[in-house]
Amino acid sequence: MTLPSIARRIGGRTELGLWLGVASPLTLVLGVGGGHNDLLMAGLLVAGLAVVCQGSWTALVLGSAILGIASVVKTPAVAGLAFAVPIWLHVRQPHRRGLPPVRMIVSSSAVAGAVGIATMTIVSVGSGLGWAWVHEISSDISVVNWLSVPTAIAIFLKLATGHVSGATSLDASMRFIRSLGSALTGVVLAVLWFVALRRAPLTCLVIGLGAAAVLVPAVQPWYYCWALVLAGLVVTRRWVWIVLMTTIVSSVIMIRPNGRASRWIRP
Amino acid sequence: MMAHGINPYTFGPFSAPGPFTNEMSPRWVFSPAPYGPLWMQIAHAIVGVSGNHPTVAVLLLRLPVLVGVLLAA
Numbered sequence: 001m002t003l004p005s006i007a008r009r010i011g012g013r014t015e016l017g018l019w020l021g022v023a024s025p026l027t028l029v030l031g032v033g034g035g036h037n038d039l040l041m042a043g044l045l046v047a048g049l050a051v052v053c054q055g056s057w058t059a060l061v062l063g064s065a066i067l068g069i070a071s072v073v074k075t076p077a078v079a080g081l082a083f084a085v086p087i088w089l090h091v092r093q094p095h096r097r098g099l100p101p102v103r104m105i106v107s108s109s110a111v112a113g114a115v116g117i118a119t120m121t122i123v124s125v126g127s128g129l130g131w132a133w134v135h136e137i138s139s140d141i142s143v144v145n146w147l148s149v150p151t152a153i154a155i156f157l158k159l160a161t162g163h164v165s166g167a168t169s170l171d172a173s174m175r176f177i178r179s180l181g182s183a184l185t186g187v188v189l190a191v192l193w194f195v196a197l198r199r200a201p202l203t204c205l206v207i208g209l210g211a212a213a214v215l216v217p218a219v220q221p222w223y224y225c226w227a228l229v230l231a232g233l234v235v236t237r238r239w240v241w242i243v244l245m246t247t248i249v250s251s252v253i254m255i256r257p258n259g260r261a262s263r264w265i266r267p
Numbered sequence: 268m269m270a271h272g273i274n275p276y277t278f279g280p281f282s283a284p285g286p287f288t289n290e291m292s293p294r295w296v297f298s299p300a301p302y303g304p305l306w307m308q309i310a311h312a313i314v315g316v317s318g319n320h321p322t323v324a325v326l327l328l329r330l331p332v333l334v335g336v337l338l339a340a
Contacts, residue, residue, distance in 0.1 A: 003339055022340045032336060035328040037306045043335030072303035127304040132276035141301065229339050 002050035003233065009053040009091050010202050012233030020232030021046070026248045027229075030222040030255060037074050038222050042229040044070030045080040049202075049230075052084045055091040057111070060084070064112040068119025072133075076212055076226050079189055081116040083205040085109050086196035099197055144168050145261065147219035147254075150181030178217035185215040203234040221251035269311040275300040286321050287314075 003021055007014040021027070021042075031039040044066055052063030064084055070077035085108050089100045099105075124131050146152035154174040158167040189208045196204035210227035213219060224247060235241055255261060268275050268283040279298045280288050300307060309331050317324035 001340065018340060022336055027336060032329055032332050035325065035332055037302055037309075037332070039332045040306070040309075040335035043338030046339040069305060072305040073309075074303055074306065124304050127308050129274065129276065129304040129307060132274065133300075133303055133307075142298065 002046045003230075005050045006046070006053050006202070006230075007233050009055070010087070010233065012202075014233075016235075017230070017232035020235075020244065021229040024228065024248050025252045026222065027225060029252050031225055034222060034255070036220075036222045038225050041070050041074040041077050042225050044073060045077050045226075046229055048077075049080060049084065049087060052088050053091050055088065060088050060108060060111055061115050063088075064115035065119045067112075068116040069123065071116065072120050072123040075133075076209060076223075078116075079208055079212065080205065081112060082189070082193055083196060083201060083208070084112050084116075086193065086201035086204070088112075089197065090201045105197065141218040142170060143218035143220065144170060144174075145219065147214070147221065148178070148181070148217060149214050150178045150217065151219075153177055181215045182217065185212050188212075188215070200234070202230065206231050206234050221254045224248075224251060269307065270314065275307055286319060287324075289321075 003017045004014040006012075007017055027039065030036070031042075048063045048066030048070055050063075051059050051066060053059070054063075064081060067077060067081040067084055071081060085105070088108055089104060090096075093100065124133070144151055144155075146155065151174065154177040155167050157177070158164075158173065188211045192204040192208045206227050210224075210231070213223040213226050216223070228244065228248070231244065235244065268278070268280060271283050273283060276299050280291060280295065302310075310328070313327045313330075314324050317327055
């Protein structure tokens, strides 16, 4: 119901969207089989955007609340909340060229931001856990594998400079390069947000979520679901499909049936 | 941990030892949770329903994930 409804408003082929987002082996084997909250976040993300795509102010308020709920399951959904604004503006005027009126950008951002943050506050305070989770996501995670680009660069640089024995240890140099990766994620998302105001907002969100899934300090293969859940609606080029298929199939092999990471993603 | 009133964003699971930490990879025993507060409440509720039984809890944990997949369909 949700992906088809987004496809009707924004475009894209529903069957491809569902095939890649819902029925892929990555979603079912690693996502559901592994019991990862990424999938609950992804589902709420799609549901929130489907509501936003209805185009009314009420839809923007309700959709932003759902995206706020998605964000307190797992933080990447905050990107979905931010991109709700360009997506909503696009749905209201699909044939517009250039930027929407500044007045509309500011007022819709204010509404989406206020509703999303209010929802996150209510759940955070209501759960009795407060805002501590905001800090926790930025902390350095002990997962070290080459799926995270900054981590891979850190390992490569240490190997290249002769630090072979400590190449995969989480030391100051790896933390530094990882923090550069996190900063770059923010820059990429900000640039894509402004591009999304002009054109192809859903594509921009998919690219942003995909970039986040390879640039964050630690990556697990099921993080690709963040972008893949929507990617089927926006990918048209054949080579991109081939890359995505290869990623999905190899992700499933990366985690062995007993739940441990396979030898070849652990450096 | 939450059943014991311990903040999962400050301490790792080692502060509430029991049948769950026995089944855990040592790597995660000292790590505070990286998940949002709603997910923590869902996990808390599932542990309650499972009667503190890790196998039952692990199976029940698939339910909210399945809800997520259905939400995207």
